[in-house]
Amino acid sequence: MTPGPAPQPGPSSNQPGVDGEAGVPGPSGVSRAFPAVIATLVAVHACMAVTRVTASLWVLDRGFGEWTVGLLQSLFAVAPVGLSLWAGRLADRFGFHRPVGVGAVMGFAGAVAALLASLFQLLPLMALSCLLCGGAVAVAAVAIQREAGLMAADASQLKRVFSWVALGPALSNAVAPVAAGLLMDHAGFSSAFALGVLLPVAAWALALRVPRHTPPPSRLSGGKPLPAWDLLRDPALRHLLVINVAMSACWDAHSFVVPVIGHAKALSASGIGLVLGSFAAAATLVRLAIVRWAHRLDEMKALRSAITVAMAVLLIYAWLPGMVGLMVGSAILGMALGSVQPMVLAKLHQVTPPDRHGQALGLRGLASNSATVAMPMGFGMLASASVPFAPLWLMASILVGAQWSARQVSPSLLSGPPDQK
Structure with a gap:
C-alpha cells in the first residue's frame, strides 16, 4: 500500500509542539x-x-x-x-x-x-x-x-x-x-x-x-516491520529524493569547481576562501530567513524557484568577472541550495507516516551520501577530460530533471490515497 501523509498533530495531541511565530519552543x-x-x-x-x-x-x-x-x-x-x-x-x-x-x-x-x-x-x-x-x-x-x-x-x-x-x-x-x-x-x-x-x-x-517518549508502533507486514524500500512506492517521496540528491550534488560541484576556477583566474588562496565563504554565509542566512517567514512559504514553489535560480547560476558561473563576480554568484547559488534542506525535510515528514519518519530520513541519507561519495570522483574525471567548469554544466542539465520532479509533487500526491485520508 502506498504510504499516506503524516497526520498533523493539533494542540491537544500528545505530540510535542513548537510555539510562536519564530519557532520558539513551546511550553511542553x-x-x-x-x-x-x-x-x-x-x-x-x-x-x-x-x-x-x-x-x-x-x-x-x-x-x-x-x-x-x-x-x-x-x-x-x-x-x-x-x-x-x-x-x-x-x-x-x-x-x-x-x-x-x-x-x-x-x-x-x-x-x-x-x-x-x-x-x-x-x-x-x-x-x-x-x-x-x-x-x-x-x-x-x-x-x-x-x-x-x-x-x-x-x-x-x-x-x-x-x-x-x-x-x-x-x-x-x-x-x-x-x-x-x-x-x-x-x-x-x-x-x-x-x-x-x-x-x-x-x-x-x-x-x-x-x-524520553515511546515511539508509536511500526507498521508490520507478516509480523515484521515494513522495509524502508517500501516507502519508494510513494511517488511524492521518490520525487523529493530526486530533488534532494540533485541539489546536494550541485553543492558538491560548486565545492569542487571553485578552487579550480579560482586558480585559473589567478585568485589567491584567501580570495578562493572568500568565494567559498560567501556561499556558506548565504546558505546560513537563507535558513535564518526561513525560520522568520516560514508561514509565508509554499515548500514546492520555493523548491521550484531554487532549482531555477541554481540552473541559471551554474550555466553562467564560469564567466563571472573576477573575485567579486564569483562571490556574488556563489552567494546567489548558496541561497538557492541552502533553502532546499528545510523544504525537503518538511515535505518528507508530510508524505510519510509518523511511525516511518526514521526510515524515510534513512533513505534520504543513503541517497545523498551515495552521491557525495560518487560525484567528486566523477567531477574530477569530467573536468580532466573536458574543461574545468564542465561539472557545473552537467549539474545544470541534471536540474532540468529535478525541476520536472518538483512539478510532479502536486497537492494530490501530498494528500495520499483515498483509503488513507
Missing part, C-alpha cells in the same frame, strides 16, 4: 528541549568537523600526499551509505536516545582512534577514525531530525524546525575548524584531536536533557 517538556536537540546535533557534527580538518592537515604534515587527504575525506561519507537505513529503523523503533547514544559512542571511539593515530603515526587507524566519525553523524542525525519533526504542530512549524536543524551543521562547520586550527597552531595536533574526544561526551550530556 519536550518542546523546551528543542535547543538541546539542536545543540546535540552541533556537538556530534563538530566532532566530525574537527576530526576531518585535523586529520587532513596531519596527513599533509606527515608527507602522505594530497591523494591521502582525498581518501580520508571520502571515508567520512562511506559509513553513512551503509548505516543510514539501519539508523532509520533504529530511530523508528527506539526514538531519540538509543540512536544518539550509538552515534556518541561511535564518535568517541573515532576521536580516540584519531588521537592514538597521531601519537603513534598510524595511518590505517586514522582511516578507521574517519569511518567512525562519519558513521556517528549518520546514526545520530536521523534520530535528531526525526525528533525535531515531532516538535512541529503544523507545516509552517516544520519549515522553521528544519531550518534550525540545517543551521546546526553550518554552525559546527564554521566554529569547529577555527577552534581546531587554533589548537593545532598553539598546542599541536594531539590537542585538536583531544577536542574531538570531548565533543561526543558533550553531545550525550545534551541528549540526556531531552525527555
Whole structure:
C-alpha cells in the first residue's frame, strides 16, 4: 500500500509542539528541549568537523600526499551509505536516545582512534577514525531530525524546525575548524584531536536533557516491520529524493569547481576562501530567513524557484568577472541550495507516516551520501577530460530533471490515497 501523509498533530495531541511565530519552543517538556536537540546535533557534527580538518592537515604534515587527504575525506561519507537505513529503523523503533547514544559512542571511539593515530603515526587507524566519525553523524542525525519533526504542530512549524536543524551543521562547520586550527597552531595536533574526544561526551550530556517518549508502533507486514524500500512506492517521496540528491550534488560541484576556477583566474588562496565563504554565509542566512517567514512559504514553489535560480547560476558561473563576480554568484547559488534542506525535510515528514519518519530520513541519507561519495570522483574525471567548469554544466542539465520532479509533487500526491485520508 502506498504510504499516506503524516497526520498533523493539533494542540491537544500528545505530540510535542513548537510555539510562536519564530519557532520558539513551546511550553511542553519536550518542546523546551528543542535547543538541546539542536545543540546535540552541533556537538556530534563538530566532532566530525574537527576530526576531518585535523586529520587532513596531519596527513599533509606527515608527507602522505594530497591523494591521502582525498581518501580520508571520502571515508567520512562511506559509513553513512551503509548505516543510514539501519539508523532509520533504529530511530523508528527506539526514538531519540538509543540512536544518539550509538552515534556518541561511535564518535568517541573515532576521536580516540584519531588521537592514538597521531601519537603513534598510524595511518590505517586514522582511516578507521574517519569511518567512525562519519558513521556517528549518520546514526545520530536521523534520530535528531526525526525528533525535531515531532516538535512541529503544523507545516509552517516544520519549515522553521528544519531550518534550525540545517543551521546546526553550518554552525559546527564554521566554529569547529577555527577552534581546531587554533589548537593545532598553539598546542599541536594531539590537542585538536583531544577536542574531538570531548565533543561526543558533550553531545550525550545534551541528549540526556531531552525527555524520553515511546515511539508509536511500526507498521508490520507478516509480523515484521515494513522495509524502508517500501516507502519508494510513494511517488511524492521518490520525487523529493530526486530533488534532494540533485541539489546536494550541485553543492558538491560548486565545492569542487571553485578552487579550480579560482586558480585559473589567478585568485589567491584567501580570495578562493572568500568565494567559498560567501556561499556558506548565504546558505546560513537563507535558513535564518526561513525560520522568520516560514508561514509565508509554499515548500514546492520555493523548491521550484531554487532549482531555477541554481540552473541559471551554474550555466553562467564560469564567466563571472573576477573575485567579486564569483562571490556574488556563489552567494546567489548558496541561497538557492541552502533553502532546499528545510523544504525537503518538511515535505518528507508530510508524505510519510509518523511511525516511518526514521526510515524515510534513512533513505534520504543513503541517497545523498551515495552521491557525495560518487560525484567528486566523477567531477574530477569530467573536468580532466573536458574543461574545468564542465561539472557545473552537467549539474545544470541534471536540474532540468529535478525541476520536472518538483512539478510532479502536486497537492494530490501530498494528500495520499483515498483509503488513507
